[in-house]
Amino acid sequence: MSTPTPTEGRAAPEPIKAVPVRHPGRWIAAAVLLVLAAMFVNMLVTNDKFNWPFLLENMFSPPVLYGVWTTLKLTVLAMAVGISLGIAVAVMRLSGNPILAGLAWVYTWFFRAVPRLVLCVLFGNMGILYQNLELGLPFDNYWMPALGLDGDARFYSVPMNEVLTPFMAALLALALSQGAYMAEIVRAGLLSVDKGQTEAAQALGMGRGLILRRITLPQALRVIVPPTGNEVTAMLKDTSLVSAIPLTTELFFQLQAIGNRTFDLFPMLVAACLWYLAITSLLMVGQFFLERSFTRGDRSAQAEVTIMQSKAGH
């Protein structure tokens, strides 16, 4: 009987050479898909309904580029307003004040229940409610006559159609809807922060606003940022809904208009796909770097700990 000798001094074994398992199914599937892809590319090139020269000529025409600009502007503004609203509504929900929490709940309930397309059309038609938008004391039409006073208590008035332009209607519809979704995301983020953080900050004499701004919100961002990135992409795509208001300067409306005018709609729809594809891809790259920068603190911290441990080991 020989006891196994310690690994030291033993020759390394020969590397294993074995026949790998074959996967014929994979090869067949790949071949089928390749043929389908080739057929698709062939169609793109040979089917003249795509009308590529016409598509390329119009895809970068000034009205379409202006449409891209409008779409981007609408996305950024709607997200900015939506995020601010979301933070405010989430804070209201968590405030412990039953009236504020109830209001916040009703807001989220309504704007998450109604489809964005319906909201867009609704806000586009809001102008029929009032001719003018007026600033003044509420219910003056009741209490002024009751007090025996003539006239009204309104100090400022603008025609409704000057305020509620199609762009404003689009922005309102998208931002209010986004606010409701952001409120849920921000709330989940704030709830993910350990209660001990708030208590430690309170014990240091920090007030509510300061604690939110400096302690809880920054920590909640790790939970808030990833879904918000997805929301930006979704918002970019949903800006196409505002062509129903109609907001005529928007990208999808412009492409459709060219298609309808020239009786050659299909290439313009493809152009819309290409534009949304391009912008969304750019956004996804941005999201990748943003998320990476948010976890960087952890990773470098982790690296440093590893270095410390390896130093301690020596």
Added chain:
Amino acid sequence: MSATAGGEDASTRAGDLPQAPGDDVMVLAENVHKSFGRLEVLRGIDLEVRRGEVMCVVGPSGSGKSTFLRCINHLEKINGGRLWVNGRLMGYRQHGGRLYELRDSQVAAQRRDIGMVFQAFNLFPHMSVLGNVVEAPVRVKREPRAAARETAMELLDKVGLADKAASFPRQLSGGQQQRVAIARALAMRPELMLFDEPTSALDPELVGEVLDVMKDLAREGMTMVVVTHEMGFAREVGDSLVFMDGGVVVESGAPKRVLTDPQHERTRAFLSKVL
């Protein structure tokens, strides 16, 4: 008629309420009651912590030690009794025999000169060690950043962690984190420090380094209320020892006396288990 009499009665009783304690008293609790819903956690706590005193609080789990500590800096609202810190009624203003709740900002202001150290450290993980320590002085007291940094570095040096100023909390051991937490509380120049089982979450070999910092602090004359299971610390550093059970103070006195010659059966039973 009887309703009016009752009202008068109540107002005279309120008028007879004890007035703010003298200058040498840091904490005065009078008949402090606290319930969570129907659960009565504190059932009439009376105690006094004098300026410069180190009071250790011991007792079985669930006896209300943490709750009492949290009442002192008004992290919990008391339901009855009175609690003064540094001559001020915590959380309320007493005027004409009535109590008025203080606003959030006023409560926050009251907390500024009370430091608190938690069992779970509760450092801010998104800030560096230095960031943790300067945060409150800069944001709450509006100290100039440079001055706050200088003080913070002195405090970190004092707890032996000046070389960790740029590290983040998660890179530190538990003992180091707790020492940073102590430095963070001291940065507000508190007149009273509350410790809630500061070493209970630590590996045994790290307990000593935190207790050493606390001993230094006691030696410098800091007023401290320490909830702890470290009987050695209580005996060596404590000026008084309070034994709590079931939401009341069962026994209190000089630590040596309480530990070696407990007067109550419940104290004896508890000590026989932990010593």
